[in-house]
Every structure is written in C-alpha cells, then in structure tokens.
Amino acid sequence: MAGNLQKKMLEAIESELQRQAGRLDQPRTRQFHEMLAYHMGWTGEGAGAQAAGKRIRPLLLLLSLVSAHGGESGREDYVNWLHAIPVAASVELIHNFSLVHDDIQDNSELRRGRKTVWVKWGAPMAINVGDALFVIANQAALDLQDHFPAPMVVRAARILNDCCLELTKGQFLDMSYEDRSDLAIGDYMPMVSGKTSALLSACTQVGALLGYAQGEAVECFRLFGYHLGFAFQVQDDILGIWGDEAVTGKSAASDLVEGKNSLPVLYGLEKNGRFARRWREGPIAPAEVKEVASMLEDEGGKNFAEEVSEEETRKALDFLDKANPQGEAGEVLLGLANLLLKRNQ
Amino acid sequence: MAGNLQKKMLEAIESELQRQAGRLDQPRTRQFHEMLAYHMGWTGEGAGAQAAGKRIRPLLLLLSLVSAHGGESGREDYVNWLHAIPVAASVELIHNFSLVHDDIQDNSELRRGRKTVWVKWGAPMAINVGDALFVIANQAALDLQDHFPAPMVVRAARILNDCCLELTKGQFLDMSYEDRSDLAIGDYMPMVSGKTSALLSACTQVGALLGYAQGEAVECFRLFGYHLGFAFQVQDDILGIWGDEAVTGKSAASDLVEGKNSLPVLYGLEKNGRFARRWREGPIAPAEVKEVASMLEDEGGKNFAEEVSEEETRKALDFLDKANPQGEAGEVLLGLANLLLKRNQ
Numbered sequence: 001m002a003g004n005l006q007k008k009m010l011e012a013i014e015s016e017l018q019r020q021a022g023r024l025d026q027p028r029t030r031q032f033h034e035m036l037a038y039h040m041g042w043t044g045e046g047a048g049a050q051a052a053g054k055r056i057r058p059l060l061l062l063l064s065l066v067s068a069h070g071g072e073s074g075r076e077d078y079v080n081w082l083h084a085i086p087v088a089a090s091v092e093l094i095h096n097f098s099l100v101h102d103d104i105q106d107n108s109e110l111r112r113g114r115k116t117v118w119v120k121w122g123a124p125m126a127i128n129v130g131d132a133l134f135v136i137a138n139q140a141a142l143d144l145q146d147h148f149p150a151p152m153v154v155r156a157a158r159i160l161n162d163c164c165l166e167l168t169k170g171q172f173l174d175m176s177y178e179d180r181s182d183l184a185i186g187d188y189m190p191m192v193s194g195k196t197s198a199l200l201s202a203c204t205q206v207g208a209l210l211g212y213a214q215g216e217a218v219e220c221f222r223l224f225g226y227h228l229g230f231a232f233q234v235q236d237d238i239l240g241i242w243g244d245e246a247v248t249g250k251s252a253a254s255d256l257v258e259g260k261n262s263l264p265v266l267y268g269l270e271k272n273g274r275f276a277r278r279w280r281e282g283p284i285a286p287a288e289v290k291e292v293a294s295m296l297e298d299e300g301g302k303n304f305a306e307e308v309s310e311e312e313t314r315k316a317l318d319f320l321d322k323a324n325p326q327g328e329a330g331e332v333l334l335g336l337a338n339l340l341l342k343r344n345q
Numbered sequence: 346m347a348g349n350l351q352k353k354m355l356e357a358i359e360s361e362l363q364r365q366a367g368r369l370d371q372p373r374t375r376q377f378h379e380m381l382a383y384h385m386g387w388t389g390e391g392a393g394a395q396a397a398g399k400r401i402r403p404l405l406l407l408l409s410l411v412s413a414h415g416g417e418s419g420r421e422d423y424v425n426w427l428h429a430i431p432v433a434a435s436v437e438l439i440h441n442f443s444l445v446h447d448d449i450q451d452n453s454e455l456r457r458g459r460k461t462v463w464v465k466w467g468a469p470m471a472i473n474v475g476d477a478l479f480v481i482a483n484q485a486a487l488d489l490q491d492h493f494p495a496p497m498v499v500r501a502a503r504i505l506n507d508c509c510l511e512l513t514k515g516q517f518l519d520m521s522y523e524d525r526s527d528l529a530i531g532d533y534m535p536m537v538s539g540k541t542s543a544l545l546s547a548c549t550q551v552g553a554l555l556g557y558a559q560g561e562a563v564e565c566f567r568l569f570g571y572h573l574g575f576a577f578q579v580q581d582d583i584l585g586i587w588g589d590e591a592v593t594g595k596s597a598a599s600d601l602v603e604g605k606n607s608l609p610v611l612y613g614l615e616k617n618g619r620f621a622r623r624w625r626e627g628p629i630a631p632a633e634v635k636e637v638a639s640m641l642e643d644e645g646g647k648n649f650a651e652e653v654s655e656e657e658t659r660k661a662l663d664f665l666d667k668a669n670p671q672g673e674a675g676e677v678l679l680g681l682a683n684l685l686l687k688r689n690q
Binding site: 023024028029031032101104105106123124125127128130131132134135136138139142145149150151153154157158161162164165167168169171172173175176190 | 368369373374376377446449450451468469470472473475476477479480481483484487490494495496498499502503506507509510512513514516517518520521535
C-alpha cells in the first residue's frame with residue numbers, strides 16, 4: 001500500500017518534470033532541451049533511474065503535504081497532492097540547477113556515474129543550462145496558481161527563493177573555505193545549513209503549508225526537514241572518509257583526496273594534532289587515504305561526527321513526531337526519513 | 346521638471362538595489378556581498394555612475410507605470426511609483442545576472458571599462474554571483490506584495506520569469522551560432538528577441554500592468570518595449586562595425602574582430618559574396634577591420650541594418666503613441682525612447 005503511493009508520486013513527479021522542461025522543446029532550442037534532458041537522466045548515454053537520482057526532495061514535499069491533512073479526501077481541508085505537483089517539480093529543478101553549476105565550480109567530471117554537462121557541452125553552455133533549470137523552477141512554482149490562492153503561491157515562491165539565497169551563501173562559504181587554513185567546527189554549520197538543510201527544510205515547509213497544516217505543524221515540518229538535511233550531510237561526510245568506497249578500492253573517491261572541508265576534517269583541524277599538520281601540508285594522495293583516515297579516527301573525528309549525526313537524527317525524528325503526520329503518507333514519510341538517516345546500515 | 350522625476354527615480358532605484366543586495370551583507374558573507382557591490386558599480390576600483398550603467402530598464406518600468414495612469418495622485422487608479430520600486434530593482438538585477446554570466450561565457454575581461462567579476466574572483470565565484478543576483482531579483486519581485494494584491498504579484502513574477510527563459514534561449518542561440526557556417530538573416534530575430542527585446546518588453550509590460558493601464562494599453566506598452574529593444578540592438582550592431590570606436594583607434598573593439606553574428610554580418614552571409622567568403626576564412630584581424638567593414642557596406646549590409654532599425658524605431662514609437670502615456674512621466678518616457686533610439690546622433 002505504502003509503496004503504491006510513493007510509486008504514484010514518483011511517476012507524477014517525473015512526468016511533471018518533463019512537462020516543465022518541455023518549455024525548451026521547440027525547433028530552435030531542441031539541443032538546449034536535450035542538455036537539460038540529459039542532465040535530468042532521461043536521455044543520452046547511461047540514461048535511466050540511476051542517472052535521474054532518487055527525487056527525494058519532491059517526495060518529501062508531497063508526503064509532507066498529504067500527511068499534514070491525513071490524505072483523506074472526505075475531509076474539508078483535503079488537498080489533492082496532484083495539484084501541488086508543479087512545486088514538487090520546482091524543488092527538484094532547484095536541486096539540479098545547483099548540481100549543474102556545482103559541477104562546473106568543482107571541476108567535477110562525473111555526476112551519478114555519467115559525464116557532467118560542462119564536460120559534454122562546455123562550461124558556457126552548462127552555465128546556461130543551470131540558469132534555465134532555475135528559471136523553470138520558478139515558473140513551475142508559479143504554476144501553483146492553477147489550484148491554490150495567490151497569497152499562498154507568493155508565500156511558497158518566497159520560501160523557495162529565500163532557500164535559494166541560502167544555497168548561494170552556502171556555495172560561497174564552501175568555495176571561500178578552500179583558501180583558508182584557520183577553519184574550525186563552527187564554520188561547518190553555516191555552510192551545510194545553506195548547501196543541504198535549506199532546500200530540504202523548504203520542501204517540508206512548503207508541503208505542510210500547501211497541505212494546510214494547522215498551528216505549529218508547519219514549523220515542525222520545516223524543522224524536521226532542516227535536521228534531516230543536517231544529519232544526512234554529516235552521514236555523507238562520515239561515509240566520504242570511512243565508507244567502503246572511500247577506504248577500499250576507489251580511494252580516489254575519498255573526501256580526503258578531494259580536500260573536502262567536511263565535519264570530521266574541521267574537527268581534526270580544531271584539534272590541531274597530527275591530522276591537522278598533515279592536512280595543512282598539502283593534498284592527500286590516494287595511497288595515504290587509509291593512514292590519514294586512521295589518524296583522524298584516532299583523534300576522535302569519526303566519533304564526533306557520529307554523535308552529531310545521531311543528535312541531528314534524533315531532532316529530526318522528534319520534530320516529525322511533533323508534526324504528527326497522518327495516514328499512509330505519514331508512514332511513507334517516516335519510512336523515507338529512516339531510509340535517509342540510516343542508509344549506511 | 347522632467348529631469349526631476351527621472352532623477353528622483355534613479356535615486357530610489359539605486360537605494361532599493363542596495364537594500365536588496367544587502368541580503369548578503371552579513372558577517373560570514375561580506376566578501377560575497379562585496380562581489381555584487383563591485384559588479385553593480387558601487388565599490389572597488391572605478392566605482393561610480395559610469396561603472397553602474399544607466400539603469401534604463403528600471404526607469405522604463407517606472408515611467409511606464411506612472412504614465413499609464415498619468416501620475417495624478419488625485420485619480421482613483423493612482424499608484425505611487427515608489428511602491429513598485431522592488432520590481433524596478435528586480436529587472437535591473439535580472440539584467441546584471443545575465444551580464445555576469447555572459448562575461449564568463451564570452452571570456453570578456455572588461456565590462457564598462459572595469460575588470461569583470463570572473464577576472465577578479467575566478468569563474469566559480471562569478472557563476473555564484475550571477476546566481477545570487479537572479480535569486481535576489483526574484484525576491485525583490487515578490488516584495489511587491491507589500492503594496493499590490495497577490496494575483497498581480499504572481500502575474501508580474503510570471504512575466505519576469507517567462508522573460509528570463511527567453512534570455513536563456515537567446516543566450517543558447519548566440520553560443521550555438523559560433524559553430525555554424527550556414528547562418529542567415531532569419532536566425533537574427535529569435536536570438537535578439539531573447540537577448541534584448543524580452544527584458545525591455547517585460548519592463549514596459551509590468552510597469553503598465555502595475556499602473557493599472559486600461560484596455561489594450563498594457564499590450565501597447567509591451568510592444569513598445571519589444572520594438573525599442575530590437576531597434577536598440579540593431580543600432581548597437583551598426584555602431585559595432587561602423588561606429589567611431591569600431592573603425593578608428595580601438596579597432597579591437599570592432600564586432601568584426603570579435604566574430605559577433607550581428608545583423609549586418611548575417612545579411613552579408615546570406616548575400617554570400619566577398620564579405621561572406623572572407624568571414625568564413627577565419628578570424629578578422631584589427632588591421633583588416635576597415636577593409637572588411639567597407640566590403641560589407643558595399644554589399645548593402647549597413648543600409649539593410651539601418652532600414653531595419655528605422656522600421657523597428659517607427660513601430661516602437663507607434664506603439665508608445667497608442668499606449669497614450671500621460672503627464673510628465675509620458676514626456677520623460679518619450680524622451681528616453683528618443684535618446685535610446687537616436688543615440689548615434
């Protein structure tokens with residue numbers, strides 16, 4: 001049963017994403033449309049579910065919406081989640097706009113195992129692809145007007161654009177950290193807050209809002225998304241250093257080699273011990289990964305990150321509990337949160 | 346008198362632009378804010394009016410708004426133009442977002458005589474600066490809600506985002522033309538329509554809309570902006586090849602050296618004569634500019650562009666006349682249009 005709702009939502013999300021991107025599918029801009037379609041995982045080499053990603057953000061939005069009112073069509077405050085599908089597409093488009101620009105900024109050649117847009121078509125075209133994804137994200141959000149009152153559309157659009165400004169701030173901090181040698185744990189939160197938590201919290205907040213969540217429930221949904229994003233990012237940081245892929249085999253995939261200022265690294269820098277000295281000496285080679293990872297673990301970096309992740313997970317689940325999600329959608333939402341928060345199990 | 350209104354508007358525009366950009370003026374993102382402030386012409390080497398540009402787009406918007414209702418505060422449909430100042434800032438921010446990304450895409454090292462953002466801070470940061478300008482442009486447009494009904498805010502935001510999609514399409518065409526050798530006159534309009542006319546027409550349309558223009562006036566204001574943009578662009582194309590700066594002295598400033606697919610060039614390519622043969626042979630050196638410009642003039646490229654410019658100018662002024670702009674603002678608007686359309690005199 002629960003699987004059914006999620007499947008229906010995923011199908012509707014994909015179809016709406018394609019409809020929105022279709023704004024570029026005109027004779028003179030067909031190749032432009034093709035660039036977006038490739039990035040979204042629909043066409044080109046390696047196209048398919050793996051290339052498309054999990055569409056977690058639109059799912060979170062729709063599940064928050066339905067679970068906010070229980071999803072019972074008999075109720076007075078019932079909202080058909082299909083009516084909110086444009087804004088579900090919007091949050092996924094925002095996410096992908098940031099990925100396309102991020103890949104240029106980080107000089108990343110692969111995304112979900114495929115060549116990135118800038119590698120295939122050059123950075124100038126890729127900048128424009130990212131811009132178009134963001135414009136279409138805005139257009140999609142405004143399409144809410146077909147089924148929601150205008151003041152609510154404006155409120156949703158405001159939340160999304162406020163979140164996008166946080167994204168650019170997080171991106172700025174991330175890039176500016178590359179030149180700094182004085183980073184500490186306190187520098188982590190403002191960056192991750194912008195890069196990961198802002199969009200996840202916008203998803204759950206907008207969902208609850210459009211689902212006419214009552215009282216403090218909108219704020220609880222928002223904070224659920226916020227801490228979910230935080231916990232998710234810290235787990236990603238742990239896996240980036242101590243995960244199977246990072247340590248064994250493809251050691252080049254280690255965040256240590258990439259020089260990423262993740263939470264365990266910032267902890268180590270603040271400790272100012274052996275790890276910090278090695279980090280400041282310069283790039284870490286794949287052959288050193290195992291040793292440097294052990295060094296950081298011995299100094300407490302892994303433990304610390306695990307504690308933060310657990311704390312944030314607890315907060316996320318507490319806020320979800322307080323939000324009191326209803327019915328089948330509520331179960332699916334809890335399941336999705338657990339999946340995200342315990343994905344290393 | 347007329348000079349007074351324009352001056353007041355320009356001061357209000359500048360102050361609103363600074364207020365909007367101030368969203369980034371926080372302890373951790375001060376350097377990020379500085380990048381925007383530099384690009385907008387407020388700070389850094391060479392800061393000042395010359396670096397800031399003429400703020401033509403917000404002026405067009407505000408003058409369309411006031412002249413749509415005559416600007417008489419006694420009238421029932423009177424709208425204080427200061428209430429629309431956030432969306433005036435929005436169109437200028439959209440323009441500047443596109444400039445910052447354009448400079449990266451074109452590899453341009455100078456903008457209004459100063460180093461471009463990517464030259465000063467690198468392309469990754471500059472991509473993010475452009476993104477932030479666009480996000481703030483959206484936030485500013487939504488700020489209209491303080492003084493206008495929500496359905497009108499949504500309508501304005503839709504017009505602006507539709508126009509931004511046209512911008513990305515025009516940008517795509519412009520970049521894709523670089524690899525093509527089969528271009529003709531028919532390829533010009535779709536590109537310029539997106540790159541120049543879309544934003545100017547959005548300015549006059551949104552202005553008229555917020556000024557509660559009656560009947561077909563909104564459409565007349567929109568078409569005035571559209572043809573104004575077209576005529577302006579074609580004049581720019583003519584100056585780019587036969588203007589003083591292009592021919593004498595700084596010949597490197599010639600569009601011929603830059604290989605720009607402007608209207609006279611596309612005309613020459615369609616003629617398929619001496620000019621087309623030379624163009625297809627490869628880059629034109631500054632020393633050749635005079636000769637190649639003469640070649641194109643002899644084949645009728647200059648005449649043709651002048652005719653198109655005159656035709657578009659006539660259309661623009663006809664639509665402005667039909668829009669029937671009122672009062673002092675109407676005079677200033679006509680004056681501004683004449684200034685833009687005859688700026689080579």
